[in-house]
Amino acid sequence: MVHPPSGTGGRRVTVHGKILGLAHSDADVISFLRSAGLPVAGTLLDDPAQVQWRGGRAHRYDTAQNPAEPPTRPPDKRDHCYP
Numbered sequence: 001m002v003h004p005p006s007g008t009g010g011r012r013v014t015v016h017g018k019i020l021g022l023a024h025s026d027a028d029v030i031s032f033l034r035s036a037g038l039p040v041a042g043t044l045l046d047d048p049a050q051v052q053w054r055g056g057r058a059h060r061y062d063t064a065q066n067p068a069e070p071p072t073r074p075p076d077k078r079d080h081c082y083p
Contacts, residue, residue, distance in 0.1 A: 001052045002023065002051060002053045002058075003054050003055065004055025005055070005056045005062060005063060006022070006063070008063060009024065010023060010024045011023050011056075013029055013032045015033070018036075020033070020035065020036055023061060024061050026045055026059055029051075030044075030045070045058070046058070
């Protein structure tokens with residue numbers, strides 16, 4: 001399973017609940033699947049019976065944040081007026 005994109009980019013990849021790693025590309029996913037002993041063919045990532053893409057579009061690894069929105073950051077005390 002390829003999980004939704006994280007807030008910092010990349011997608012967690014799991015097989016039967018075991019975390020294989022954080023993928024930043026299709027090549028990463030293929031590498032993780034091979035290391036888990038699964039046979040990997042060129043069309044495997046597009047076969048929904050073999051690979052489930054959760055949240056976000058398949059083959060996209062950018063951050064979960066909407067690219068049209070400005071980056072977010074934690075509040076800073078300089079953002080507030082203090083008496």
